[in-house]
Amino acid sequence: xxxxxxxxxxxxxxxxxxxxxxxxxxxxxxxxxxxxxxxxxxxxxxxxxxxxxxxxxxxxxxxxxxxxxxxxxxxxxxxxxxxxxxxxxxxxxxxxxxxxxxxxxxxxxxxxxxxxxxxxxxxxxxxxxxxxxxxxxxxxxxxxxxxxxxxxxxxxxxxxxxxxxxxxxxxxxxxxxxxxxxxxxxxxxxxxxxxxxxxxxxxxxxxxxxxxxxxxxxxxxxxxxxxxxxxxxxxxxxxxxxxxxxxxxxxxxxxxxxxxxxxxxxxxxxxxxxxxxxxxxxxxxxxxxxxxxxxxxxxxxxxxxxxxxxxxxxxxxxxxxxxxxxxxxxxxxxxxxxxxxxxxxxxxxxxxxxxxxxxxxxxxxxxxxxxxxxxxxxxxxxxxxxxxxxxxxxxxxxxxxxxxxxxxxxxxxxxxxxxxxxxxxxxxxxxxxxxxxxxxxxxxxxxxxxxxxxxxxxxxxxxxxxxxxxxxxxxxxxxxxxxxxxxxxxxxxxxxxxxxxxxxxxxxxxxxxxxxxxxxxxxxxxxxxxxxxxxxxxxxxxxxxxxxxxxxxxxxxxxxxxxxxxxx
Amino acid sequence: xxxxxxxxxxxxxxxxxxxxxxxxxxxxxxxxxxxxxxxxxxxxxxxxxxxxxxxxxxxxxxxxxxxxxxxxxxxxxxxxxxxxxxxxxxxxxxxxxxxxxxxxxxxxxxxxxxxxxxxxxxxxxxxxxxxxxxxxxxxxxxxxxxxxxxxxxxxxxxxxxxxxxxxxxxxxxxxxxxxxxxxxx
Ligand SMILES: Cc1ncc(C[n+]2csc(CCOP(=O)(O)OP(=O)(O)O)c2C)c(N)n1
Numbered sequence: 001x002x003x004x005x006x007x008x009x010x011x012x013x014x015x016x017x018x019x020x021x022x023x024x025x026x027x028x029x030x031x032x033x034x035x036x037x038x039x040x041x042x043x044x045x046x047x048x049x050x051x052x053x054x055x056x057x058x059x060x061x062x063x064x065x066x067x068x069x070x071x072x073x074x075x076x077x078x079x080x081x082x083x084x085x086x087x088x089x090x091x092x093x094x095x096x097x098x099x100x101x102x103x104x105x106x107x108x109x110x111x112x113x114x115x116x117x118x119x120x121x122x123x124x125x126x127x128x129x130x131x132x133x134x135x136x137x138x139x140x141x142x143x144x145x146x147x148x149x150x151x152x153x154x155x156x157x158x159x160x161x162x163x164x165x166x167x168x169x170x171x172x173x174x175x176x177x178x179x180x181x182x183x184x185x186x187x188x189x190x191x192x193x194x195x196x197x198x199x200x201x202x203x204x205x206x207x208x209x210x211x212x213x214x215x216x217x218x219x220x221x222x223x224x225x226x227x228x229x230x231x232x233x234x235x236x237x238x239x240x241x242x243x244x245x246x247x248x249x250x251x252x253x254x255x256x257x258x259x260x261x262x263x264x265x266x267x268x269x270x271x272x273x274x275x276x277x278x279x280x281x282x283x284x285x286x287x288x289x290x291x292x293x294x295x296x297x298x299x300x301x302x303x304x305x306x307x308x309x310x311x312x313x314x315x316x317x318x319x320x321x322x323x324x325x326x327x328x329x330x331x332x333x334x335x336x337x338x339x340x341x342x343x344x345x346x347x348x349x350x351x352x353x354x355x356x357x358x359x360x361x362x363x364x365x366x367x368x369x370x371x372x373x374x375x376x377x378x379x380x381x382x383x384x385x386x387x388x389x390x391x392x393x394x395x396x397x398x399x400x401x402x403x404x405x406x407x408x409x410x411x412x413x414x415x416x417x418x419x420x421x422x423x424x425x426x427x428x429x430x431x432x433x434x435x436x437x438x439x440x441x442x443x444x445x446x447x448x449x450x451x452x453x454x455x456x457x458x459x460x461x462x463x464x465x466x467x468x469x470x471x472x473x474x475x476x477x478x479x480x481x482x483x484x485x486x487x488x489x490x491x492x493x494x495x496x497x498x499x500x501x502x503x504x505x506x507x508x509x510x511x512x513x514x515x516x517x518x519x520x521x522x523x524x525x526x527x528x529x530x531x532x533x534x535x536x537x538x539x540x541x542x543x544x545x546x547x548x549x550x551x552x553x554x555x556x557x558x559x560x561x562x563x564x565x566x567x568x
Numbered sequence: 569x570x571x572x573x574x575x576x577x578x579x580x581x582x583x584x585x586x587x588x589x590x591x592x593x594x595x596x597x598x599x600x601x602x603x604x605x606x607x608x609x610x611x612x613x614x615x616x617x618x619x620x621x622x623x624x625x626x627x628x629x630x631x632x633x634x635x636x637x638x639x640x641x642x643x644x645x646x647x648x649x650x651x652x653x654x655x656x657x658x659x660x661x662x663x664x665x666x667x668x669x670x671x672x673x674x675x676x677x678x679x680x681x682x683x684x685x686x687x688x689x690x691x692x693x694x695x696x697x698x699x700x701x702x703x704x705x706x707x708x709x710x711x712x713x714x715x716x717x718x719x720x721x722x723x724x725x726x727x728x729x730x731x732x733x734x735x736x737x738x739x740x741x742x743x744x745x746x747x748x749x750x751x752x753x
Contacts, residue, residue: 123591124598128641130587148641179747181740182583182644306635 002169005135006031009099009161010039012142015174018070020061020431022046022054026074028114029101031166033072046431046460049452051078053424055085056450059094060428063411064386064436066219068149069428071098076114079121079160084418086125086156091415092240093213095154097145098126104163105133118160127155133162136170140177147177152185153304154217187303189320189328197275197299197316197325198332204273206341207233208264208296210256213240213414214278214303218323221407224277225249227326231333234345236264238279239399243409247402253345257285258549259396262356262558262566263348265547269555270344271296278302278322281311282415283552291554301325355560356546360401367540368516370397370469374441377467378402380523385437386411386429390422390446392476394469396545398441406436420449426464427456437465437527444470444496454506457532464532466510468499471539479544483559503534510534575604576630577649577656577727580619581611581736583642592619592643595636601625605658607724613736616644620656620725645736649727656727660705661687662696662712663719669694675715682708693718 003011009032013021021043025033036045048054051073058069073082079100089096103112122129128148132141141159149157201207215224221244228235228251236256237244245252254261256268268274274296279285281300286292289311300307300314301322308317318325360371374397381387384406389395391413404410411429413421426440447468457464471478474492481489500510509529513522513536526533547566548559558566582588589608596603604622611618623630630648637646666689669675679686684698698708702722709720 119587120590123587124594179743180641181743181747182642184743184746186746304639306632306639310632310635 001171003172004031004035004166005138005161005168005170006035006166007038008135008138008170008172009142009166010035010043011172012139012174013070014039014042016142016146016176017067018043020044020046021070021072022048022057022061022428023072024048024051024054024074024078026078026101026114028075028103028163029072029078029099029166031163032099032101045072046456048424049455050450051081052084052420053450053453053456055082055089055096055098056418056421056424057428057431057453057456058096059085059089059092059421060388060411060425061432062094062096062428063425064408064429065432066217066408067432068095068097068146071096073098074101074114075103075118076116079116079118083121083125084416086122086158088413088416088418088421089156090125090127092413093154093217094156095149096156097142097149098156098158100158100160101166102131102160102162105165108162118158122158125156126158129158129160131160131162132165134170135165135168138165139172139174143175143177144180147180148183152183185303187305187319187321189318189325193316193318194325194328195332197318198329200273200297200299200316201231201233201275201329202332202334202336205338206267206271207231207273207275207338208267208271209233209235210238210268210274210276210279211235211241211244212238212277212279214322215241215244215326216278216408218278218321219407220323220326221245223323223326223330225251227330227333230330230335232335232338234267234342236260236267238282238285239412240410240414241279242399243404243407246405248405255399257282258287258551259400259545259547260285261348261400262352262547263345265549265555265558266348267344268293269295274298276300277325280307283311286311287549288552288554291556351560352547355564359561360543365540366515368519368537369543370394370539370545371401371543373467373469373519373537373539374398374401376519377439377523380527381439382437385409385439386433388412388422388426388429388438388440390440390442391417391419392443392446392474393471393479393543393545394441394443394446394475396476397469400545402441419446422446423450423466424453424456426466427453427462430462430464431460438463439465439467441467441469443475444468444472444494444499445474447499451502454503454508457508458506462532463530465526466503466532466534468534468536469539470496470499470536471541471543472496473541475541476545478541482544483548483562484550499536500534508532508534510536513537571626571628573624573626575622575624575651576627577651577654577725578621578623578630578634578637578646579649579727579729580621580637580646581613581644582617582619582640583644584615584617585642588640588642591640592621592637595633596623599629599633601629601633605724607726609726613740616736620727622725645739647729647735649729653731654727654729656701656725657699658702658705658723658725660698660709660720660722662698662708662717663693664696664712664715664717666690666692666694668715672715678708678711682711684708
């Protein structure tokens, strides 16, 4: 029996295991929405308030579940509004299938109403983008889209479906895709490489593992922990890899990069062997590449071969999956005493506590710091909480001071650093993981970039805990202005609305916290409340995120606080 | 890292799909590398298109370009070559007035010396064809310039590797094994 392309699309989505989609209707996708009406039992559609919200929510969903996030939007403006999210998902290896309506194929290229060349616009921001013009092509293209989005290095895929392909009728049958001749997402790591890596690590005096998002994506956190424990090798995590090990695991030495912990950054430049797994040496991690890890033989393992030798030269560049590598390494790991080496981390921790962490957590001033707030929220949060952040100081403080203790527990916009990511991503994360507490840390700037999604929270009763770290400034930019532009705060001061009243207009509970004495009680009320909650916390605008390696600087230029540069 | 710029040839083997050209072109654009010549054609493997792209850049930059090209889903393989690793040719066409051919005794000699040939001739004009390396087709161009050359055009490069092994066929062979494996398992 022939069915419409729109119905075929929905049936194919169901075959690919989709039960939730995020979207916004419009003229060129209306046939699909009409069919969604018939399949409400099978597919839950979350109507967001702006298409950017849809794609960030789908990213949050994908990252909390490991499943492919699905977005449905109309042509032209609808499609254009998801572009930021595509770039974000591509950088952060997030599996998405984004379906955009398109004008009927006869109108293509005529500047028809709401026509934009979606494939051309999105080609550089997707793993794969394709236009579908015939209903009979829909099932096979959907199958390919899911295979490409979820395999290898995951990423976003766009299916741009012409109106006549949605409306036209064709025979439908769906077969999942697990092979494309020109694409190999399952590289084998040769056994000889595994034994060589194991030998290098076992024989190293000062080894270190840099564990990135690839470990999370491969669901290999547990294996990473076993490798680190068995080999007695310290682990440092990247921003997106923050939940690869519990924050308080003795082998987890903290975060790498510009605002990372002292130990991991300093140790990188002293290590003799570095195993970098599922990470890509972002410039926010390396600083000046010429001075990065000068003494180390770097073993770089990544599923994306174009990442190998892209930024740093690897002594051994291995094209392969993080999980496969760690699993194969585990039986070969040998314990070795490395007291001297591990003492370095201890020493760094002491300095960092004295110079950075203690003053941040226990300031003797009236105004509150971001770090102290996050750290208290963290102490009260259930063990399996998911921490979602926006971008800016709130993000870096959350990465440093929220203690992740479970799988896929840290969701943040890493590669693109998209303000406005946080609120919709938290919504998607919660919808994907309804049993886990989802806590959003967000700044007053970033919250207002996608604040309309409070409407989505209201409509679907999404229980996210919003911790607004309100310094009435675009804090992160202000910090740079403070440190590098003589305190000239050009266009960074914000005139803000009454956020609690705004939330309350959406039926969302909340309260203002202006003094430290109210903080703990408010946090308790937030967690006790059944449903979304907004804490609007007044933060000292002078609070700055440290340590800081200035952009392009080397580890030797770490700033510990406004008055202290690190001297080693 | 060697920062010397030199001429590189990239061979790309891809499926025959719409939109791949712009994707590959953007990889060059993003790095501000100019494409000197480009050609595409079918090759000995059914359904596979072979493209040959030349550009002048550092090896370091080109190695990244090749990996980015390979990352395109529909690309099977991409390879980077310098001139000593390949056999390559270009075709050039030259249009001159037929009357000149009659009047200028040297013209015929030039064509002969350059191993060129006459492709088409009529009362008004004559089309000469020369196959060879860039320098050779340029040399003929320089000589014909003196004879009121009406048009000159040169194709992109086509190449054959000097290697013993056929890496693309091996890749497809391996992929087919994977396919059979994944369908049984
Ligand atoms: C969409 C977007 N625009 C601009 C920026 C640049 N930017 C990075 S951090 C930041 C300030 C963020 O301020 P706020 O949201 O208040 O958070 P805070 O740093 O104060 O925690 C800005 C403007 C960005 N990352 N994303």
